Amino acid sequence: MAEPARALASGHVPGLPGLGAWTVHTDVFDGPLDLLLHLVKRDGIDLKHLPIARVCDAYLDFLERLRQVDLNVASEYLVMAATLCHLKSLDLLPRKPTAIAETEEEEEDPRERFARRLEEYDLLRRRAEALDRQPMIGRDTFVRAQGLPNAAEVLDPTVDAFGLLEIYHAILIRADEPDAVVRFGESGPDFATCARFVLDALGGPGGTEELGMILGRWQRRIERVLTFLAVLEMARLGWIGLDQRAHLGPVTVVAKVASDVDLSQLTTWVEKRDAPPPEDDA
């Protein structure tokens, strides 16, 4: 960016067709103030004592060179040219008497106002450069990229590689069990029988047994399922308690009633569930 700006400013503009892509207002100079500031610095002019006539001439001269190499000049540059010509014309008029000029700031000479504006822009430029010298993320310094989750952050402390092995082992044992087969034509297992089976296994109040062990005694999947449902129902009724000490650990069933408890409540529930839907009254 700095290179074409220098080329233009020094007047050594190679008027080659290949350079037609240059557009002054966007690429080379960032607006007329930027161009003006560039000319002022190039010529070593003190911003505090801005010679409007000289600056105006330099500016017009520069625009003329741009025109000669057939570069488009944006309208804001032409507005600035008009402003400068106006200010230059003021130089030809006598200055207002000092007494009047001192009355109010509103009476400030437009040339001074213009010089102040250029100073203000110069300050902004310096501030922008100072900001640019700050270490910037993405250029001078980098923060930590979020990569794969950190093992220390995601690892379930209860499962390590050996835990994984235990689980694999358990699946293998389960898979070795006889296939769960439903035999048609055979009388199906009975919900109450399965409930009684659990209560018998527990052997009265306080008796405990691992749920997995109880279920494992059945050969067929349908019996295991019914027994599991019976356990849930009895837990709901408060006949038994379920206890799991560790996450993913074994579930222990604790009896709270005698093993010969009356199962009618349970069977009522089962019969209700199994009863055919009531006839439509219509």
Add this chain to the structure above:
Amino acid sequence: MSDTIAPDLEEVPQWVAPTGDDLVGAIEAMLFASGDPLPLSTLVDALAGPSEEDVRAALERLRSACRVPGRGLRLEEVATGWQLRTDVRFAPAVLRLRGERPTRLSRSALEVLALVAYEQPVTRTQIEEVRGVRSGPVLKGLLDRGLVRVCGRREEPGRPLEYGTTDLFLETFGLPGLRALPALAERDELD
């Protein structure tokens, strides 16, 4: 905080707040895991034990430890807290690793950003008056990048939007606050 973290004593062992070397190490781990800047208060709360002075002292120890030859990180205090960052000396190595060119702001963007930063709150009209060119698209770009935000409306005809900088701006330029902006008085710039 500890209530939600240790609801089950059987599973989560009692928290023992780190001290000494371990406090420094724990803070380094926390800053690393966070990535984002961490306010001092967040560290103090999470560590639940060491005083604010202890944590601050540990942060200073960590900052010094990063200055030892052979280290590639720096501990910086920015607007929103403490953050680990790569040492500026190693920016070329990081860029080569990423196969990236450095993120740069155009001069227009830097000008608008500097104006917003030093003069906030400012309106778009003010920006355009100082720069002498239309600045809408550049301003929009800075809004999109999250470096500038709308911070209000000026009570004047048309009620124009006022713009200011964001925390991300301070973070991006490694500034603890707006006061840390490089001081450039009008006088200095003429000297």
Add this chain to the structure above:
Amino acid sequence: MSDTIAPDLEEVPQWVAPTGDDLVGAIEAMLFASGDPLPLSTLVDALAGPSEEDVRAALERLRSACRVPGRGLRLEEVATGWQLRTDVRFAPAVLRLRGERPTRLSRSALEVLALVAYEQPVTRTQIEEVRGVRSGPVLKGLLDRGLVRVCGRREEPGRPLEYGTTDLFLETFGLPGLRALPALAERDELD
């Protein structure tokens, strides 16, 4: 690589490869900024100067430096390269900072993961046959978490997808490779 990184000599200064302390520092900065594990070859390529032996020696120096009291990070060589991570000793502090409990995998997820780990490559049908339940959603969850990946198609009718474990799986369970998965015989020895 350097061709794409330094297309403009005016803007990007000539690369001077770091040596000595600076090599260690540069590597720390690169690992920090990367996040993901970096293979040795990637580091060597990006550094464009030090030999593979130099880089390996610098990595070892960095690893030792992380073991000094007061450090909270560890340099580890995992399946896909070198990675800076928080020291496991400070995992409770990191978790407290985030107000999180460790992420847990459900029993179903662990079962599927165990099957994939030990039987890979496996198809979904195989998994479902062994477990006796539909396992599609669980498998998808593991794919999303990056613990399981599609590693091929079985040459059989329907060409079902085959699944295997990922590097993240190895990292999560602290395994240097699949061979390090404990065998059933080793488990029995522990009883």
